[in-house]
Amino acid sequence: MSESGQLGRLPTARQIRDLYEILFEHYGPQGWWPVVSRACEPGYDARGYHRGLYPRGREDMSAFFDVVCGAVLTQNTAWKNAEAALIEMRRRRFDTFEKIISARTEDLAEAVRSSGYYNQKAKKLKFLSEVLRNLLPSSSGRGISEELSIESSEILRERLLDVWGLGPETVDSILLYAYDLPFFVIDAYTRRLLGRVFYSTGISELRRGYDVLQKIFHRSLSGSTVIYGEYHALLVRHCKESCTVRPHCIGCILNKQCLFYHGSDT
Numbered sequence: 001m002s003e004s005g006q007l008g009r010l011p012t013a014r015q016i017r018d019l020y021e022i023l024f025e026h027y028g029p030q031g032w033w034p035v036v037s038r039a040c041e042p043g044y045d046a047r048g049y050h051r052g053l054y055p056r057g058r059e060d061m062s063a064f065f066d067v068v069c070g071a072v073l074t075q076n077t078a079w080k081n082a083e084a085a086l087i088e089m090r091r092r093r094f095d096t097f098e099k100i101i102s103a104r105t106e107d108l109a110e111a112v113r114s115s116g117y118y119n120q121k122a123k124k125l126k127f128l129s130e131v132l133r134n135l136l137p138s139s140s141g142r143g144i145s146e147e148l149s150i151e152s153s154e155i156l157r158e159r160l161l162d163v164w165g166l167g168p169e170t171v172d173s174i175l176l177y178a179y180d181l182p183f184f185v186i187d188a189y190t191r192r193l194l195g196r197v198f199y200s201t202g203i204s205e206l207r208r209g210y211d212v213l214q215k216i217f218h219r220s221l222s223g224s225t226v227i228y229g230e231y232h233a234l235l236v237r238h239c240k241e242s243c244t245v246r247p248h249c250i251g252c253i254l255n256k257q258c259l260f261y262h263g264s265d266t
């Protein structure tokens with residue numbers, strides 16, 4: 001019986017680290033989280049990806065805002081739709097948390113229409129902005145991380161998880177890519193890849209299952225936010241390119257160690 005309380009194999013720390021090495025060697029740095037408002041600036045490509053550059057979102061209010069809003073807007077939709085919503089938000093001058101708080105929900109919803117579920121997402125952005133307003137850099141110039149020393153990052157995580165419509169994947173994306181805090185992001189791609197490569201099946205999709213998988217990554221890696229960020233982006237990349245719903249196993253860089261591949265004729 002596994003730690004999840006259900007049958008399933010969990011990867012060892014060594015396997016988790018080896019997987020990262022293989023993915024990183026093949027794909028290289030991914031430049032996550034894209035900062036739309038920085039597009040075409042030095043170090044950023046036309047869509048705001050910053051390969052090999054690791055800006056601290058918490059030290060840059062514009063990037064921080066983009067990552068926080070982007071994490072909500074990309075729920076249940078492709079990034080290109082969230083990206084379009086972010087661009088439209090900026091065009092309509094919804095570019096600070098204060099402006100989101102004071103905006104009419106229907107106006108904000110119109111701005112984020114391209115991301116789908118736009119009425120819900122506008123409400124989520126407003127609720128989240130209310131919570132974050134006391135955790136932003138002060139006029140004294142102190143950074144968000146210093147403000148956070150008042151309470152632990154775990155408490156912050158629980159506060160964000162209490163925001164209506166935010167689950168652990170969205171919250172950990174915000175903590176990792178905006179706050180630069182070491183919380184590994186688990187998503188459907190992570191579950192799919194671990195399920196296929198290591199036969200880590202039967203792990204609940206509910207919060208408990210999320211925490212089990214997250215702990216594996218936390219125990220296996222050094223706690224570097226750079227590696228956490230790259231690793232999550234690499235898992236997404238591989239699942240979009242090779243380990244798709246119908247996987248393309250022939251020529252896959254993981255087929256040497258993948259249990260699914262060795263147990264199937266795909």
Ligand code: SF4
Binds near residue numbers: 244
């Ligand atoms: S070998 Fe196939 S199942 Fe395994 S990781 Fe690659 S694409 Fe996915």
